[in-house]
Amino acid sequence: MIDAIKKQRTNIKGWRFGSLPLLLFLLFIVAYLFDFFGFLQPPPKPDETWTRIQTERVLRIGIDPSSPPFIVDDGTGKLSGFDVALANELAKTWGVNVQYVYTGYDGLYDALNAKQFDLILSALPYNPTKTQDVFFSHAYFNGGPVLLVRGDDTTTRGLENLQGKTIAVELGSNGDAAARKWQKRYALNLKQFNTAHEALRALQRGETNAAIVDPITFIDFQRAEADTGVLNWRSVGKPLADENYIIAVRRDSATLLKEINTVLDALRREGKLEEMQKENF
Numbered sequence: 001m002i003d004a005i006k007k008q009r010t011n012i013k014g015w016r017f018g019s020l021p022l023l024l025f026l027l028f029i030v031a032y033l034f035d036f037f038g039f040l041q042p043p044p045k046p047d048e049t050w051t052r053i054q055t056e057r058v059l060r061i062g063i064d065p066s067s068p069p070f071i072v073d074d075g076t077g078k079l080s081g082f083d084v085a086l087a088n089e090l091a092k093t094w095g096v097n098v099q100y101v102y103t104g105y106d107g108l109y110d111a112l113n114a115k116q117f118d119l120i121l122s123a124l125p126y127n128p129t130k131t132q133d134v135f136f137s138h139a140y141f142n143g144g145p146v147l148l149v150r151g152d153d154t155t156t157r158g159l160e161n162l163q164g165k166t167i168a169v170e171l172g173s174n175g176d177a178a179a180r181k182w183q184k185r186y187a188l189n190l191k192q193f194n195t196a197h198e199a200l201r202a203l204q205r206g207e208t209n210a211a212i213v214d215p216i217t218f219i220d221f222q223r224a225e226a227d228t229g230v231l232n233w234r235s236v237g238k239p240l241a242d243e244n245y246i247i248a249v250r251r252d253s254a255t256l257l258k259e260i261n262t263v264l265d266a267l268r269r270e271g272k273l274e275e276m277q278k279e280n281f
Contacts, residue, residue, distance in 0.1 A: 050255040060117035070123035144239030145175035151232025168199035175212035178240040
């Protein structure tokens with residue numbers, strides 16, 4: 001009996017204390033890492049929308065073709081604009097063709113969820129009230145109000161340089177709201193007009209020192225006034241508020257959303273989004 005006890009003690013001494021717990025701990029860590037990085041799970045399957053696009057080689061896009069300079073039909077079925085250029089970039093990257101589905105602007109979300117097309121790309125601003133119904137892509141354009149001065153104004157770098165001076169705004173517009181936000185801080189003298197075009201004409205005539213309007217309205221004004229001796233203009237700084245334009249997909253199209261964001265991020269990184277804006281605006 002004594003010899004058996006001594007033999008058992010010898011065996012216990014031969015086993016290093018903590019080896020088994022340490023081994024189990026290491027196995028747990030390895031299993032956790034494999035699970036965390038997805039090694040133990042198959043990659044998620046592409047969603048049905050993305051699978052259909054890849055199978056049929058057709059991307060269906062819902063549009064309201066009356067939103068220049070983003071998208072416009074010339075009356076013969078030929079489309080042009082910033083959104084069309086962006087759609088072409090998506091199709092080129094994915095190696096598919098584009099099929100446009102004309103829909104009234106107010107019906108775009110319902111038609112998307114009814115699966116009449118795969119995504120909305122039609123001068124669509126981000127709408128937080130729709131986040132329960134659709135997924136939104138990264139922003140590809142900021143249509144927030146911008147500060148404009150005449151081309152011969154070489155000193156204004158921001159609102160801080162306009163203290164006590166007069167700024168033209170459209171009554172009730174986003175530009176009006178942005179200006180009011182900073183009015184007290186910089187002692188801005190706001191002059192309100194019924195339309196953004198009237199505000200810009202006041203700046204053109206030298207009646208105000210600056211104007212705050214949304215960039216799309218400014219583009220329309222430049223086109224409308226191109227033959228009337230419009231002075232050179234200068235946009236100062238970044239938009240004073242965000243009004244991001246995005247692409248919308250159904251909530252069952254997570255793979256498609258990921259692929260869209262990958263393209264948008266690459267276009268922004270390479271400077272192509274800015275080039276496309278200059279070409280179309």
